Amino acid sequence: MAETVTEEEVTDEAAIEAPPERYGFPLTSSRGQDVIHPPRDQWKAAAEALFEDNWTMLVDITAVDYLNYGAGRALPAPVKPERFEVVANFVRFDTGARIRMRTQVPESDPRIESLYATFPGSDYQERETFDMFGIEFVGHPDLSRILMPENWVGYPLRKDFAQGVIPVQFKSPNQPRDRSSREGRS
16 A cells, blocks of 8 residues: 655655755755855845844955865755865954855856945955965956966965975075174184
């Protein structure tokens, strides 16, 4: 005899399997902090929703290169892992609470919308992320290198960036190591 399933049981099952959401995006927790996972095309809208809900301080924007981690990362459904992840941290001054926003960015099109119009303090953070990872912030008023020389080729924090070998010399090889002459002793 076939077992019948009531509509109430189906909705209860779906509620159990569906990940929790906040602001309409999958919600996880990391080190006691809420983390929302908006898709790339809703990154800016998610930040604007946070701003409207009094998350007025953008603390940081950075990126992570998951080149060697692939799809083995734990992400809530339906978030699909990509090589890059752009991360932003926000604070509410009225409560002191923090929230993090993590968005997947594909290697084939490393671009995401700039948050500069809503959070002008993101200027240097977006430029640094661009400079180190090569992720373009579309709509940024001056997306230029900030740490590396303008003629630098590549993005130093990408996992596949070749590491150069530059010898570091901490003292001149021809100078004596006698400290007494420098300290005024005879």
